[in-house]
Amino acid sequence: xxxxxxxxxxxxxxxxxxxxxxxxxxxxxxxxxxxxxxxxxxxxxxxxxxxxxxxxxxxxxxxxxxxxxxxxxxxxxxxxxxxxxxxxxxxxxxxxxxxxxxxxxxxxxxxxxxxxxxxxxxxxxxxxxxxxxxxxxxxxxxxxxxxxxxxxxxxxxxxxxxxxxxx
Numbered sequence: 001x002x003x004x005x006x007x008x009x010x011x012x013x014x015x016x017x018x019x020x021x022x023x024x025x026x027x028x029x030x031x032x033x034x035x036x037x038x039x040x041x042x043x044x045x046x047x048x049x050x051x052x053x054x055x056x057x058x059x060x061x062x063x064x065x066x067x068x069x070x071x072x073x074x075x076x077x078x079x080x081x082x083x084x085x086x087x088x089x090x091x092x093x094x095x096x097x098x099x100x101x102x103x104x105x106x107x108x109x110x111x112x113x114x115x116x117x118x119x120x121x122x123x124x125x126x127x128x129x130x131x132x133x134x135x136x137x138x139x140x141x142x143x144x145x146x147x148x149x150x151x152x153x154x155x156x157x158x159x160x161x162x163x164x165x166x167x
Contacts, residue, residue, distance in 0.1 A: 006147045010082055013139045013146070014089065026093055032105045032134035035063035039113025041127075046147040047119055048112045058167050062111035066159040070107035070152055074099035083142055091142035103144045103146050103152030109134035111155025111163075 012130035029036040049055060079101035083089040113131030117124035135153060137145035 002147070007082075007085075010139060013081070013136070014141075014142050021140075022092060023102070025133070025140045028130070028133040029093055029105065029141055029143075029153050032109055032137070034104070035067050035108030035112060037130065037134065038063045038108060038116065041116060042119075045116070054097040054167065057117040058119060058163060059060040059112055062089045062115040062156075062163045063108045063159045065163065066107040066111035066156040067103075067104055069102040069159065070102050070155050071098070071156070073102055073151075074104075078103040079145075081143055082145055089142050093143060096143060100144055101140050101148045101151060102155055103135070103148045104133040105138050106144075106149045106152025107156040107159070110153045111160045112132070112156075114157060114160035115164060118160075 022091075028037075038059055042056055042063075046052065046056035078099050080102040081093045081096065083095060109131040114125045115126040135149050138149055139146055
């Protein structure tokens, strides 16, 4: 039941294509690889905002921990990616060889967007939008199912909250 719903939702998102949206989604998926987008934003903000080490280390730690947890979980869950399960799916980006569950891009997107929003609240809407685009890009481009993305978002959000509480 859940698997069928997951696949049906994937098909809806994957089939929705706009010529102008595809390059945007590719750019966000590339920028979001291994949390690079969030690390770069944190570093640039650190340089521009007075070199407060806390403001750099909180996002970096959240992104690093969430990426490590998500990538480690892939070894526990050997879920085939959508384009492997259904040969009729032609991904719109370079295809990863790792397990589909959970999404590492989504984990780092949630961790980065949440911690950067906490450190720089004036920019929270932009961080949240960027995080949503990174996560959705994984389904749109055909490399993750929605549940993979939701699990990644959960990992990243949980990690971010824990690190914010501890800092």
